[in-house]
Amino acid sequence: MTAPFRRLLFFSTILVLTTLGGYLYTSPEHLSTLSAFYSSSTTYTPPTHSLDLGFISKTYVISLPHRTDRREDIVRLMDGLRMSNWVYHDGTYANMSIVEDLLRHVQAQRVEEDYSLHNTIHLPFTWPADIEVPLYDSTFLSNQTSPAGAELWPSQPPPPDVALPNTSMVCAEENFRLTKYFNNMPQWRILTPQRVAAFHSHFTAIRRVVDDNARAGIDLSRIEGKRQENIALILEDDVDMEVDIKERMGVLLPMLPYDWDMLFLGFCWSVETNHPVVRDPYIIPKKNLLYPSGQPRCLHAYALSPAGAVRLLKHLRHEPFAYSRSVDLATAWLISDKRIKSFTVVPPVIIQRKVTKTDITLFGGSIWKEKLEEGVLGTKQSGDEV
Known part of the structure; x- marks a missing residue:
């Protein structure tokens, strides 16, 4: 076979294979297969984040920045439970100027107080109409999450003619019931800067939950029979949890109604x-059992549904109500008054360790009663004072 003939045979073979390949490439069957390949390989699918504890989308840990000791324990707790999607939410210090300004704003809401006839008075009070919007109206709720009411106080100077009273300010009760201050009043009834700071810490954490949900485009509507998703957990930085909390909550969660707002995993x-x-x-x-909440105290561990976070925010920012008492008494009243639909895990699966004194209590305290069966950080029962 001569060299020119071999070259002719080679190029003829290439031409035949190229023609056959072009036919196969443009055949309907091949085009369909190719289209499926590219549609599956080039379409970006966001990574799915596994839910912490089996039901929590994100956890917010309220913590004062200087408490590195507590933050180290929180890291150990999160690592022990393999919780990955969590952040610190810096708490508010009681000696910050914003706290005194907030107290003066609270006093401005009490200008009509007059104890000349009675030691207990009820000041005029009504809840805003937009709080009563049906929770299935997702579009309206989304448009109502911009800052309002007491949320604007930090950017507004308090009225110049409002001064703090000479005696300690007293915590309001119910909607707007006030009792005249008297000596030896129980310390939990005194509205201290520490309580206002704690209120602000939780309030801004709830606002952060609402903002994060809004940025993520989370639907606030509630559909009967549909399980709540995108649940946020708010913790304080001195907690411990049962080592098998995921298994315990996995049994209780299906028992929650579709329209729950708040879930207490710990109380006191x-x-x-x-x-x-x-x-x-x-x-x-x-x-553990699940109960409709009574008047749960302490806010060291609670979960919020997306619509529940909005509803709680809108109640807490109402000016005659905001910062008027400790934040856990505020939520307890909203729950007992059936304005917030809440449930409580009994016994608690999360407790405060109480390894140090709280920044809120002024003096004294009682023996801490809650306990765990086996805490991740080794907590079983704390005998420290609150």
């Missing part, structure tokens, strides 16, 4: 078993 100083226990014919809880 309240009886949370006065309402009938939540039951399900197909679920038998073993270690």
Whole structure:
């Protein structure tokens, strides 16, 4: 075979293979396969974040920046439970100027107080109409999450003619009931800068939850029978949790109604078993039960549904109500008055360790009663004072 003939055979073979390949490439079957390949390989699918504890989308830990000791323990706790999507939310210091300004704004809401006839008075009070918007109206709720009411106080100077009273300010009760200050009043009834700072810390954390949900485009509507998603957990920085909290909560969560607002995973100083226990014919809880909340005290561990976070925010920012008492008494009243739909895990699966004194209590305290079966940080029962 001569060299020119071999070259002719080679190029002929290449031409035949190229023609056959072009036919196969442009055949309907191949084009369909190619289209499927590119559609699956070039379409970006955001990574799905596994839910912490099996149901929490994000956790916010309220912590004063200087408490590095507590922050180290929080890291150990999160690592122990393999919780990854969590952030610190810097708490508010009681000696910050904003706290005194907030107290003066509170006093401005009390200009009509007059104890000349009675030691207890009820000042005029109504809730804003927009709070009563049905929770299925997602579009309206989304448009109502911009700052309003007491949220604007930090950017507004208090009225110049409003001065703080000579005696200690007293915490309001119910909607707007005030009691005249008297000597030896129980310390929990005194509106201290520490309580206002704690209120501001939780309030801004709730606002952060609402803002994060809004940026993520999370739907606030509630559909009967649909399980709540995108749940936020707010913690204080001195907590411990049961080592098997994920398994315990996995049993209780399906028992929650579709329209719950708030879920207490920990509480203190309240009886949370006065309402009938939540039951399900197909679920038998073993270690913990679920109850409609009574008046749960302490806010060291609570979860919020997306719509529940909006509803709680809009109540807490109402000017005659905002900062008028400790923040846990504010939420307890909203729950007992059936303005917030809340449930409580009994016994708690998260407790405060109370390894140090709280920044809120002025003096004294009682023995801490809550305990864990086995805490991640080794907590079983704390005998420290509050």
